[in-house]
Amino acid sequence: MRRLRCAALAGLLLAALPAAAVGAATDAGAPPRTPPAADSSSGVWYEIFVRAWYDSDGDGIGDLNGVTRKLDYLRSLGVSGIWLMPINPSPSYHGYDVTDYEAINPQYGTLADLERLLDEAHKRGIRVILDLVANHTSDRHPWFLAARDPNDPHHAWYEWAGPGADLQSPSAAGDQAWHALGNQHYLGIFSGGMPDLDFDTPAVRDAMTEVGRYWLARGVDGFRLDAARHVYEDFPDQVDDPAVLRRDLDWWRQFHIALAARYPDVYLVGEVTRDRPEQLAPWYGSLDAVFDFPLARQLIASARDERAGGLPALLARIAQAIPAGRDAPFLSNHDQERVMSQLAGDARHMRIAAAMLLTLPGEPFLYYGEELGMRGRKPDPDLREPMRWYRDPHGPGQSRWKAFSTKDGPRVSVEAERDDPRSLLAWYRMLIGWRRALPVLRDGALQVPALANPRLAAWQLRDAHHDALVVHNLSGTLQTLELGRSRLGRFQRVRLKSLPGARLADGRLQLPAYASVVLE
Known part of the structure; x- marks a missing residue:
């Protein structure tokens, strides 16, 4: 379905482009990409912080070859794509302040290492997207170093305070907006080390489009777009301004057009931190998907409280606002406290949160270690700790980029959970397997029936071949x-169940504590 959507989009957009623009966008002469051997059908993405993942050369820092070595682990989990957090050169540990958009952080490896990773991932049917930090660069990027001179052409690549600017204004991201540089002030809505690019400058748009083409030509399948809403939304009074939203959407639409003209399967998912589905909906005209932040908060709240609460109403609004099968639900990411920490270490609540996430349509995202139950609370580095491969944290290949801040212990590790059928890892494998076994869980149109029991959460999913009802018991x-006597009476067979005690007889469904079923 995604391939058909993107191909149709590219055809329509190519028809709308002038001949000169089409020629520029086709990136003639670029080597053909090697596509994945086959689309893995779970539709599940997995977020990896390379520094924390697996160390292949013994320096204590995870690297690209380490990601390659653990592709079979990801395949056994059942994911169909991976998102790599920034892999470009950067002065910071996290990489969200880039100094060279067309190079690899030498701590992570080389371009050849990335190409090897892409080839091996594609052989396994796993797509790979990169984090693209387009809103801002590092203050050490050569563009910004040149821009310090008002007479240099790069000066126009960044945003500078004009007469009358409120130099004490906060930014839309909550930090200081303007930063002094001699007698000048530049915009950096996240920090002074991250100066904002000016996308009203055509050269900036051209440069960022070329960055996208550069990586797609080397086999990357798309991008996670960092801070997508902040290309133009810089100050608090712009947060709900329709004109500012249109400018953001227009830029990303043009970016998508330029990439899809040469690579029709390109996948773009945006970080759009809004609170309501209706605020996410407009982005689907420019991007393939955006992360569903309101749903993430509600899923965790429903699991923690053991009550559906606002989930049915929210899902009904999502069904109205977001195209079927295109949501990007998740539970946590690198900026948020880990799910197990948000749920106070309750593994039962963690399991039901995962069950809800992985039975919703769209392409869900998992944060590395979520499937093990890793914990992590702020500050940010503690959310991005080394992946736990072994009972002994000093095992071969274990990243040592920072010390562990939690007391998870040896049982929270791949080694301890891999062969345990009762482990959280086994639970995740089962649920991801459901998505492969029953494609309607990925692509179905969502409907939310009204239930009187607040301890149950349920939704219907329908496509051309299946009509399914998903029911979760949130309680203990x-x-x-x-x-039998409701509109749901047509569901008469249990197709999938997470626990053996679930059963359906005479129109009555009985669900054990924290159990989930899919009915047909």
């Missing part, structure tokens, strides 16, 4: 759902 006690 047996729950019953009467189906």
Whole structure:
């Protein structure tokens, strides 16, 4: 479905472009990409902080070859794509202040290492997207170093305070907006080390488009777009300004057009930190998907409280606002406290949160270590700790980029959980396997039936071949759902169940504590 959407999009957009623009966008002469051997059908993405993942050369820092070495682990988990947090050169540990958009952080390896990773991932049917930090550069980027001179052409690549600017203004991101540089002040909505690019300058748009083409030509399948809404949304009074939103959307639409003209399967998912589905909906005209932040908060709240709460109403609004099968749900990421920490270490609540996430349509994203139950609270470095491969944290290949801040212990590790059928890792494998076994869980149109029992969460999914009902018992006690005399009476067979005690008989569904089922 994604391929058809993108191909159709590219055809329509190419028809709308002048001949000169088409020629420029086709990136003639670029080597053909090697596509994945086959689309893996779970639709699940996995976020990796390379520094924390797996160390292949013994220097204590995770690297690209380490990602390659662990592709079979990812395949066994069942994911169909990976998102690599920034891999470009950067003065920071996290990489969100780039100094060279067309190079690899030498701590992570080389361009050849990335190409090897892409080839091996594609052989396994795994797509790879990169974090693209387009809103701003590092203050050490050669563009900004040149821009310090008002007479240099690069000066126009960044945003500078004009007469009358409020130099004490906060930014839309909550930090100081303007930063002094001699007698000048430049915009950096996240920090002074991250000066904002000016996308009203055509050369900036051209340069960023070329960055996208550069990586796609080398086999990358798309991008996670960092701070997508902040290309133009810089100050608090712009947050709900329709004109500012249109400018953001227009830029990303043009970017998508230029990339899809040569690479129709390119996948673009945006970080759009808004609170309501209706605020996310406009972005689907420019991007393939945006992360569903309101749903993430509600899924965790429903699991923690053992009550559906606002989930049914939110899902109904998502069904109205977001195209079927195109949501990007998740539970946590590198900026948020880990799910197990948000749930106070309750593994039962973690399991039901995962079950809800992985039975919703769209392409869900998992944060590395989530499938093990890793914990992590702020500050940010503690959210990005080394992946736990072994019971012994000093095992071969274990990243040592920072010390562990939690007391998870040896049981929270791949080694301890890999062969344990009762482990959280096994639970995630099962649920991801459901998405492969029943494609309607990925692509189905979502409907939300009204249930009187607040301890149950349920939704219907329908495509051309399947009509399914998903039901979750959020509580620690047996729950019953009467189906026979309702519109749900047509669901008469249990297709999938997470626990053995779930059963359907005479129109009555009985669900054990924290159990989930898919009915047909």
